[in-house]
Amino acid sequence: MLSRRNIRIKVMQVLYAATADDNFMSKNLVKNYDLKIEASFELLLFNVFLLTKVAEASKQDFKKRKGKHLPNAVDKAFTPKLFDNELLQSFLSDPYIIKLIKKAEFEEKAGDDMAEIIYKKFAKAHKDEYEAYILNPNPTPSDHLEILLVLYKFCVRESEIFIETMWAHYPSWIDDDSLIIGASKKILKAMPLQQGFYKDYLPDDEAVNAFGKELTQFLVNNDARLLQTIGPELKNWESDRLATVDMILLKMGTAEFLSCPTIPAKVTINEYVEIAKSYSTDKSKDFINGLLDRIYKVLDKNNQIKKEGRGLVD
Numbered sequence: 237m238l239s240r241r242n243i244r245i246k247v248m249q250v251l252y253a254a255t256a257d258d259n260f261m262s263k264n265l266v267k268n269y270d271l272k273i274e275a276s277f278e279l280l281l282f283n284v285f286l287l288t289k290v291a292e293a294s295k296q297d298f299k300k301r302k303g304k305h306l307p308n309a310v311d312k313a314f315t316p317k318l319f320d321n322e323l324l325q326s327f328l329s330d331p332y333i334i335k336l337i338k339k340a341e342f343e344e345k346a347g348d349d350m351a352e353i354i355y356k357k358f359a360k361a362h363k364d365e366y367e368a369y370i371l372n373p374n375p376t377p378s379d380h381l382e383i384l385l386v387l388y389k390f391c392v393r394e395s396e397i398f399i400e401t402m403w404a405h406y407p408s409w410i411d412d413d414s415l416i417i418g419a420s421k422k423i424l425k426a427m428p429l430q431q432g433f434y435k436d437y438l439p440d441d442e443a444v445n446a447f448g449k450e451l452t453q454f455l456v457n458n459d460a461r462l463l464q465t466i467g468p469e470l471k472n473w474e475s476d477r478l479a480t481v482d483m484i485l486l487k488m489g490t491a492e493f494l495s496c497p498t499i500p501a502k503v504t505i506n507e508y509v510e511i512a513k514s515y516s517t518d519k520s521k522d523f524i525n526g527l528l529d530r531i532y533k534v535l536d537k538n539n540q541i542k543k544e545g546r547g548l549v550d
Contacts, residue, residue, distance in 0.1 A: 237419050237437050238276060238412070241507060243448035244488065245411050246272040248511065250452065251484045269452045272408065273439050276416075278340055279406040280437060281333065283420050285342045286350075286398060287388050288328055291319040293355035313371050318387070321380045323427035330431050345405045350397055358390045377428070384424055392417055447496065454495040455487060462487045469530045481516040482523060489528040493535055497544045501532050 238246075250268045294316040301311040327333060337343065359366055369375065369383045391398040392413075403409045409416065419437055426433065455462070466486050470478075478486075489508045492499060505528045512520040535541050 237280065237415055238273070238439055238443055239415065240443055240447060241510070242276070242412060242415060243443055243451075244507060244511060245515075246276075246408075247448060247452050247455070247488060248481070248484055248515065251455065251487070252480060255480055255484075265456050266449060266452050269449060273444050273448070275406055276408050276412050277437065277439055278336070279402065279408060279412060280416050280419050280423075281336060281434065282340070282342055282345065282406065283402060283416050284327060284423055285333075285337065286346060286401060287384070287391060287420075287424075288319070288324050289346050289351040290354045290358070290387065290391060290398075291324055291384070292316075293351045294318040295320075296352065297355065297359070310367050310370055313373070315370075317375065317380070318369070318383065321375075323377060323380045323384065323424075326428035326430075327423070330429065330433065332432070332434055345401070347401065350401050354391060354395050354398055357395065358387055361390060361394065362386055381424065381427065384427075385421070388420065388424060451488070451491060451495060454491050458491065458494075459487070462490050465490055465531060465535070466527070469527055469534065479516055479520060482512070482520050485512055485516070485520075485524055486527055486531070489524070490531050490535075493528075493532050493541060497542050500543070501536075501541075505529060505532070 247269060250265055250272060253268070254265055298314055298316045301307060301314045304311055365383065365386055369379065372379060399409070423429070423433070423437070466483075485508045489504055492504045493501060496504070505525060508528060509521045509525045512524045516524075532541070
């Protein structure tokens with residue numbers, strides 16, 4: 237689910253958080269990295285869970301409509317099938333999801349009013365589609381999926397409270413949103429789900445462990461070496477005057493040159509330039525680009541770079 241760029245951002249964030257600690261390169265960095273990865277996976281499932289909560293608000297709507305003295309045709313036809321359908325129920329009936337909802341306190345995180353507020357706005361904003369679904373006496377799985385996708389699109393694109401609820405409990409949403417949305421759509425389109433479906437969305441071992449965890453461990457074990465490598469290339473810059481994020485990105489890029497033989501140097505440099513654009517100062521992208529290019533050339537000249545496979549591509 238997570239791309240290498242997302243992995244790099246998480247490693248950067250772990251390092252940045254650690255700068256507040258005197259023991260910068262502590263053994264806790266790898267553990268904190270693992271926690272960030274777990275949080276992203278949990279966020280994915282919380283995202284789908286919130287959708288089910290919004291759909292569940294249709295049950296309260298059903299009670300209100302049945303209590304009307306002068307119900308219209310839509311009121312008479314209404315059932316809470318937006319929630320009571322085999323697609324959503326296959327998610328909520330998975331044993332792992334049942335345990336996770338309790339363990340991660342999904343119900344508490346969702347709050348009391350969030351679902352009803354979003355549901356009412358959705359029913360008004362997409363009145364025609366929703367009423368057509370309501371009036372359909374025998375909806376097929378495709379019919380259920382179609383309206384659920386409309387509802388999900390509304391939640392992630394038009395509902396501030398939906399986004400705020402996720403962001404309040406999972407700050408990684410701001411970094412992972414596009415991947416989470418894409419993976420959530422895949423889960424919806426795969427419904428009704430087989431038990432254990434979530435295993436297909438577990439963080440990829442190659443990206444998470446072979447790349448991210450090993451990169452983090454390399455940074456922990458080689459902090460002094462990285463500083464010695466970067467220092468001479470700073471010239472008129474003093475390392476303690478650099479933006480904290482810039483120094484972290486320089487360390488990460490240098491570590492990647494040295495420890496990731498299958499990743500081309502240009503890919504490494506471009507990735508950290510892109511991260512600098514989003515997470516550092518306006519001038520950082522050019523600074524990172526120039527410094528990493530110089531550092532790579534020095535390492536390569538000193539035969540400290542070993543590239544293989546795809547890493548040999550310029």
